[in-house]
Amino acid sequence: MNHIIHDSVKLGENVQIGYFSVVGENVVLGDNVSIGNNVTIHEGTIIDAGVTISDNCVIGRWPKPAKASTVKVDADLAPLSIGEGTTIGANTVLYRGSTIGKEVMVGDLASIREKCTIGDRAVVGRGVAVENQVKIGAKTKIQTNSYITAYTTIEEEVFIAPTVTTTNDNFMGRTKERFQFVKGATIKRGARVGGASVLLPGVTIEEESFIAAGALVNRDTEKAKVYIGVPARVLRDVPDREKLDQQDK
Template sequence: MNVYVHPSAIVDQGAQIGEGTEIWHFTHVSSSAIIGSQCSLGQNVYIDNHVTLGNGVKIQNNVSVYEGVILQDDVFCGSSMVFTNELSPRSAFPHDKSIEYKKTVVERGATIGANATIICGVTIGEWAFVAPGAIIKRDIPPYSLYAGSPARQMGWICMCGVNLAFRRGQAKCRDCDREYCLDQDRVTITKHYS
């Protein structure tokens, strides 16, 4: 297979890695991880057991993706952002080994900025954008822009990453000409780039 694994990286036996994926310095991929094609795992990334990455996922340096996290196609994770997988961890009172970790889903095309924190059990909608340093504690809708600590919605964003300005429930991206409809706090795409 056409997969690049840097000599300092560790890929445990049993891990599934798709065509064209690159795994860089000091990264560790656990045995039951599933990684799609054309992914890029930066320096010092950890992929836990039972983690699934779709195709085209890009994970920058110093990110750990723990059990319970699913990253769909074309997700971007900025440097040193954090996923959690337990709501009440205690060193003195460890949980039973059979604990089921909270499921966190990052849908297709979403971006999570550097140093952001994603509290477990949430869904980040497709093509959403989480600003650097934001703390996400609840589900966020597709095409939304969230920033702050705790994060709150700052607007809407196009698939291509440009802010959208809605007028009477309609918006057109100034860069790519995609068109969107906003109805009851839900954005849908009505015209794709041709």
């Protein structure tokens, strides 16, 4: 036997499972699911039809934070759910308690923590880290090595360029006071955030805002404005031809 499948697993038609993979108790695999080599799928995970999971992935694992961590594990975390037609790249780690939509692309070496929601047709690029309790809207693209901190909300059709950093704690781990203020950014529909930008805790990036590469955003932006610099300041308006509502015309 070149893989281990628990007797309780529900297998759809035409499921392919590679060498040395382990599929745990009460996992559901839909029709035409493809599982690579050396993949571990933890208890209860639900994988819809047409999903591809590449080699060396860990799917649906329980979180186990450090003793000093402020994150508390919910004993009632729902199983991880992966929507129809989604592709999971090699060496990714996906945690229990999250929901990944249809036709999502999760790149190699990415990580998505617990209690996250990823909308349909979103892209989570290579090496992206998505921390716990993050919401990512449909058709949003997050590119290589970006860091999406806990308690961040990203709406639909947002573009996040490579190595963007979001933050959520102005106290950087000191004083109990920080717990009531911890909050990531809110990035609204159609916003674009350039490479290596930094978003400080709790800022709102308004619809159609354009954040230039390397900017540091320390306050809420205005809708459809271009921001540059450290700290970020308004440069000009976003041209009408670049807005989402003009892209299908």
